[in-house]
Amino acid sequence: MAQQSAAAGRTAEPAGPRSPESGGLPDISDIDLSENEFWARPLTERHADFARLRSHPPQFFAEPDMGPLPPGPGYYALVNHADVAEAGREPGVFASQPSAISIPDMPQDFAEYFGSLINLDDPRHARLRRVVSRGFTPRMLARLQEDVERHAARIVDNLLGTGPCDFVSQVAARLPLVVICEMMGIPEDRHEEVLANSNVVLAGNDADYLGSDAETAMARLLEAGENLSRLLAELAAQRRAEPTSDLTSALVNANVDGESMTDQEVGSFFILLAVAGNETTRNAISHGLRLLTEYPEQRELWWSDFEGHAPAAVEEIVRYASPVVWMRRTLTRDYEMNGHTFREGDKAVLYYASANRDAAVFDDPDTFDIARKPNPHLGFGGPGPHFCLGAHLARREITVMFRELHRRVPGIRAAAPPRRLASNFVNGIKSLPCEF
Template sequence: MHDIDTPTNPALPEFWTQPDPQAAFAAMRQEGAVHWHDEPSSSWFPEGGRGFWSVVRYQELVEVSRDQDTFTSAHGTEIVDMTPEMVHIFGGMLNMSGAAHAHHRAIVNRVLTPRTVEALSDTIRAHARRCIDRVVDKGSCDFMQDIVGDFPAQIICELLGVPADDRPRLVALTGTALSAYGTAEAYDAMLEIIAYAEELVARAREQVDDSASFLRRLLAAEVDGQRMSDHEIAVFFALLVTAGIETTATSIGQGMYALSLHPEQRRNWQEDFHRLAPRAVEEIVRWVTPVMYFRRTATRDTQIAGQPIAKGDKVVLWYTSANRDERAFERAGELDFERPEEQHVAFGGGGPHFCLGAVLARKEMTIFFEELFARLPDIEVSGEPVRLHSNFVNGLASLPVRFSPA
């Protein structure tokens, strides 16, 4: 049972400032797979809401994720209810279902391919070295602010052709859009990102000589004779930027913190980096779970684990809880790079909405930690992390570290 003073409703901002939200999710998993939560008025959502079901266990979350006919994304993936226009702005194809989602995803898959990501390897490595080199002589710094900082942002911006002078503002807007996900402030940030993207897409359309650029290839890509409109590409741009910047930074930052809590895993990885890298990256992503939830909406009367769910009910998939489910992962709270290859749900629980950027995220993390261990081999966490106050991104605002100056 919960302590009487422990917030137990993840709809409330104070749930996310308690010392260990994972303990609250663990208690929920013990009590059942599905829980009802009210949405009272709060500083995040002053108007409150109509309440939602929380899915907190692994098996049930995967089942819901794979059943888009019964649990659709088309009414929004945020907890809060939004107008159709807001749903479109906040997610584009993330908030689509069925044929519309499949069509948009097929077009993007023509361009965002493993070959595209592999071609970015040198760029990723150059940015990793640049980020590390700016602190190598200091001996201590803030890992999030001074090292990770703009690392994934620069790579995404390179991919999308964002001029260097425009990048700081774009990074700031991304932080606002995700840390306050679903709020009016976040919506305004998304609108500004999309407006900027529409200008960039218009410029890309005019630059016919640059046919190899990502945006030019996206403009030209088609499936069944249909292409994405400039506005649809701009909305996808916003999705890729917000997803690709904050989530990778979160995985690297929280990953560094996880390594500090499991020094034997870190030591093993440094001693045998390339053998362990694929499993290490997957295990870090599981342990961190950078995106903590997405919502679905029931399209008909149904049930989850015996719990009746009414048509129209909101169903929130807590990936951060499912990835710590003791029923699915032995010693789920520990980091273990020799763990069998159970399928975590940090990139989605399977089904049509599996993360499009997973290949890029894995590549960025692998190269970043390889360069970090090579250039600052004794780097260690020297203080407590400061978590972002967010119910969506499991990020860090700050993580103090120290190391031998190069």
């Protein structure tokens, strides 16, 4: 979608004082996080700009143009680790409603349709999370371990049969897709439908998925959401009549302390699960191969003791790649943070990708280091009630996929630069040629 140009550090809007330029601080007047051009630049340049922004108090930006959505008053960019973490720990102040996944305000039903519990605050958020968390308990995840390993082995079987190929479509996208679909009980002949529609929902501004104009993009987005919701509605009706052991059965027949989910809530949760659980994990795996290719000494270190280095290596991939770039919050009251007074109603965008490169927290933050400890990254959303529900599953999938590659295709590497998704929300890779 087209986005409007805006200068950083605006002073005309009424949402609070702007940080003055002062001697010794790097100039940031050329940085505009609302421009498509910023997000099309190389990752190294973007992170250099975020480093400059971290030298200043929260900066104000005009909102991106989202076509049919009405223009909003603008937003503050939270780019320091301490600020992003504090906002996460204060959900009563930094609220997820009315929307956490769009900087402009979306209609409430639209926000809930595509965001599910991500766009909700307590007590409703807590109620839904209690119900859906039944599918993500340690016991449930332990039962999935064998399934994840079996699917990873089959994916590598196919990879070896195919030979050099697109790593994203043949490997990285396969594992989270099949795991999520099997968790929900989606038939195998519908898996590609789930993948195609989830790609559209998280397409950002990418014309390959959304077309070249805002009206077409909105129509395709709604169609993709409706397709996923309709698929789950059909399955939910079957599971009410004939429950099985899958997550859909657990959700539609759940009664936790007298609480259950409506059809709309189940459908919205599936959209969230299909999109967040598929896209973010596949991008972490894709970035993982890219990083191990660009940093062969890190590959050698990991491969020398896979199990010993795996936990830290997975955390470093998530930190360095930051598959989810940001989430939005809205101030429920006036609040002081980092020398700045936020006002009730202000919008704050939490840039996890910037927080994860903050030199105040991470030594040599632009260095990919699989032995990094400690590693308090915010790649799964940071502290607070919105910490990623599927973080443990994502870690497991990433670990198992690279374990299988290490065991059977240890020389696999990226054969060319990745084709990146045109998005300011997801640090996505559309394709990545691999060779071995």
